[in-house]
Amino acid sequence: MRTTASRTALLLTALALLTAGCGTVTAGSDDADPAPETKDRAHEVAEAWDGSPAADAWRKGYYPMADAVQPPEDAFHNEDDKEAYGRQNFELRGDLPDSKQREGKVTWRNGGSLTLPLMGAQEAYKTVDRTDAPAPRLVVTGAKLGETTLVTSRGPATVPAWLFTVEGYDTPLKRVAVKPSKLPEPPIGPARDTPSEGLWELNRLVETAADGRSVTVLAHHGSCDDGPAVDVLETDGSVVLSGHVVGMKDGPCTSDLRAKKVIVELDRPLADRLLLDAFTGRPVPQGNPDGPSGSWS
Incomplete structure (x- = not known):
């Protein structure tokens, strides 16, 4: 079992690995069906945010989606x-x-x-x-x-x-020279403890394509798998990303948390739709919290 706290505690390990280069994989809505354990949660997050007061507050605030x-x-x-x-x-x-x-x-x-x-x-x-x-x-x-x-x-x-x-x-x-607006109170809480082969918290947003048709995120994975995958659920008001791992392997594994860039292709431009993390139930954070332009979250 992995909790949000344990993931956060291992974040520095992931960041250290990132500086050495970690490759990129591509995911999109034309891929295989989402993993069953991520599908229901993604719908719950979308339904909670779409049309909510929090979503309205988000669209009135200043939230950078690129490095400050x-x-x-x-x-x-x-x-x-x-x-x-x-x-x-x-x-x-x-x-x-x-x-x-x-x-x-x-x-x-x-x-x-x-x-x-x-x-x-x-x-x-x-x-x-x-x-x-x-x-x-x-x-x-x-x-x-x-x-x-x-x-x-x-x-x-x-x-x-x-x-x-x-x-x-x-x-x-x-x-x-201005700080982001305060994040509105999310209308849904984080997912409860989930198996490591199920839903995983995303690290952060790296880049939004100029045409809005794709986003690049850092997705977590462990030492005994083939890497991360990201499923996407698109609605009129939001894009919900569900991080999980593929190719779980048996055998002795180290406890370090790793991260890899994943490019997520969208059916239509992101525009002003919220980009949400299914695990946390919050907008995907932008920027390294310990870096030169920390995330608004």
């Missing part, structure tokens, strides 16, 4: 710089501005806007520079307030961002 930190356009010049960025190892050689602006506006391309508290330059920098380690490091020499574009749950948006000048690069590193 964007490297310079010409990154990276060498492997040392790439390593420094991946390890979040920076060095500040200059002053950061103390902006008197306390609010920033998110403006959606398809209409609508939302005013949110603005993150200061110092706070934003601390979310980027999270490691105090020897070289290699990326050197930041200053910053100014600007904006960037970002994919969100309501489509592309223009958002305030701190533009950090990085030594040796012609374009800035951008860090979104």
Whole structure:
């Protein structure tokens, strides 16, 4: 049996494995029928969210579906710089501005806007520079307030961002300067303990395709299986993803939790439909919670 708590406790192991590269598999609605143990739960989650007050609140909020930190356009010049960025190892050689602006506006391309508290330059920098380690490091020499574009749950948006000048690069590193809205109270709780060959919690959303016709997620699996699979249930209001493993094997197994990228093909664009995790009953989180742009969940 695996519980949400035990999965969370093993998350750091999974993240360490991810940095070494873990391959990608593709799943979609034209694959084989969903595993029987995931099908009923997916319908329960969809029915709970579709048309709910929580879904309405979600569609009025700001929930990024892409990384809040964007490297310079010409990154990276060498492997040392790439390593420094991946390890979040920076060095500040200059002053950061103390902006008197306390609010920033998110403006959606398809209409609508939302005013949110603005993150200061110092706070934003601390979310980027999270490691105090020897070289290699990326050197930041200053910053100014600007904006960037970002994919969100309501489509592309223009958002305030701190533009950090990085030594040796012609374009800035951008860090979104507003925090996501608070997640509404989910209308359904997490699944109870399930066998490891049944429903598994997803790790996070990695990417949404530009046309919205596919999403890439990190899905968990163990050491004695052939890897993860992700079933998909699409409704008018949501897309429910059910992670599970395939090819369970007998024999001695290690207890480490692993993760692999899975591309999930959709019948139609995701648009403003909620992307939900069948196990947790919550929207699939975006971003590494311990990384430069932690998830809103």
